[in-house]
Amino acid sequence: MTISLRELQVTLQSRKVLQDINLELGSGEIVGLLGPNGSGKSTLLRCLAGLIPRHAHHIQFDGTPLNKISVRDRAKQLAFVPQHAGVDGDLSVEQIVRLGRTPHRRGLFGWSESDNQAVENAIHQMKLSALRHRLWRQLSGGERQRCQIARALAQQPRVLILDEPTNHLDIEHQLELMTLITRLPITVVVALHDLNLAANYCHRLVLLKSGKVIASGPPDTVLTPNMIENAWHVQANVMKQDETFNIRYAMRQPIA
Numbered sequence: 001m002t003i004s005l006r007e008l009q010v011t012l013q014s015r016k017v018l019q020d021i022n023l024e025l026g027s028g029e030i031v032g033l034l035g036p037n038g039s040g041k042s043t044l045l046r047c048l049a050g051l052i053p054r055h056a057h058h059i060q061f062d063g064t065p066l067n068k069i070s071v072r073d074r075a076k077q078l079a080f081v082p083q084h085a086g087v088d089g090d091l092s093v094e095q096i097v098r099l100g101r102t103p104h105r106r107g108l109f110g111w112s113e114s115d116n117q118a119v120e121n122a123i124h125q126m127k128l129s130a131l132r133h134r135l136w137r138q139l140s141g142g143e144r145q146r147c148q149i150a151r152a153l154a155q156q157p158r159v160l161i162l163d164e165p166t167n168h169l170d171i172e173h174q175l176e177l178m179t180l181i182t183r184l185p186i187t188v189v190v191a192l193h194d195l196n197l198a199a200n201y202c203h204r205l206v207l208l209k210s211g212k213v214i215a216s217g218p219p220d221t222v223l224t225p226n227m228i229e230n231a232w233h234v235q236a237n238v239m240k241q242d243e244t245f246n247i248r249y250a251m252r253q254p255i256a
C-alpha cells in the first residue's frame with residue numbers, strides 16, 4: 001500500500017507540532033521515523049493511524065483520502081502499536097492477540113480457521129507460546145510490547161505503524177523484531193531512537209526536527225555526521241562495512 005502525506009500541519013494547544021509534511025511512502029517500504037524527543041514522531045504516526053481525524057484528508061492510502069475509508073476498512077488495512085499501549089480488562093496474552101482479528105470477523109460467532117491461523121502465527125512470530133495464558137498484568141515491559149506487536153500482526157494489516165517498538169526489548173528481541181519486519185510484505189512505518197537499527201533495517205529514513213522533515217531518503221543520505229549533529233547535537237562517526245552501518249556518537253562538548 002502506498003501512503004502520501006500532503007501539506008500536513010498539526011497544531012496542538014496553539015503549538016505547531018508538525019509543519020509542511022509532504023511524503024510519499026512506497027508499497028512494501030520500511031520507513032524509519034527519526035528525530036529528537038518532542039520532534040513530532042508520535043504525532044505523525046497518530047495522524048497516519050487516523051487518530052487525529054481533522055487531519056485525515058491530508059493522508060492518502062493507495063490514492064484514497066483516509067477520511068473516505070470507513071473505520072472498519074481502515075482497521076482491516078492498518079495496525080498501530082502506540083508507545084504505551086494498554087489493555088482493558090484482565091486478559092491473557094492469547095486473548096489480547098485474538099483481539100487483532102476483530103476487524104475481520106462477522107458478528108460474535110464468526111471465528112474461522114484463518115483467524116486461528118493468524119493468531120497462532122503471530123504468537124509464534126513474537127515467541128509468546130510459553131506465555132500465552134499469562135495475564136497482561138503479569139507481563140514484563142518487553143513481554144507486553146511483544147504481545148501488542150503480536151496483536152498487530154494477527155490483524156494481518158497492509159500497513160503496520162510502530163511507535164518505538166524496541167524500547168523495552170532486549171537486544172536479541174530487538175534484532176528479531178527488526179528482521180521480522182523486513183520479511184513482512186507490507187508497508188511499515190516505525191519510529192526509532194536507535195540509529196543503528198534504523199540504518200540497518202529500514203529502506204528509507206525520515207528525520208524530523210521541531211515538527212519539520214529535515215531529511216528523507218536512504219539511510220546513508222540521512223544519517224550523515226552533519227545531519228546527526230544538526231538533529232541531536234552529538235558528534236557521530238558513521239561507518240559502513242559489508243553493507244552494515246556502525247554509528248557511534250559522543251557528546252559534542254564533554255560535560256564539565
Ligand SMILES: Nc1ncnc2c1ncn2[C@@H]1O[C@H](COP(=O)(O)OP(=O)(O)OP(=O)(O)O)[C@@H](O)[C@H]1O
Pocket residue numbers: 012013015017035036037038039040041042043044
Ligand atoms: N496533546 C498535546 N497537546 C499539546 N502538545 C502536545 C500534545 N501531544 C504532543 N504535544 C507536543 O508535541 C510535540 C511533539 O510530540 P511527539 O510526542 O509527537 O514527539 P516525539 O517525537 O514522538 O517525542 P519522543 O521521542 O519524546 O517520544 C512535543 O513538544 C509535545 O510536547
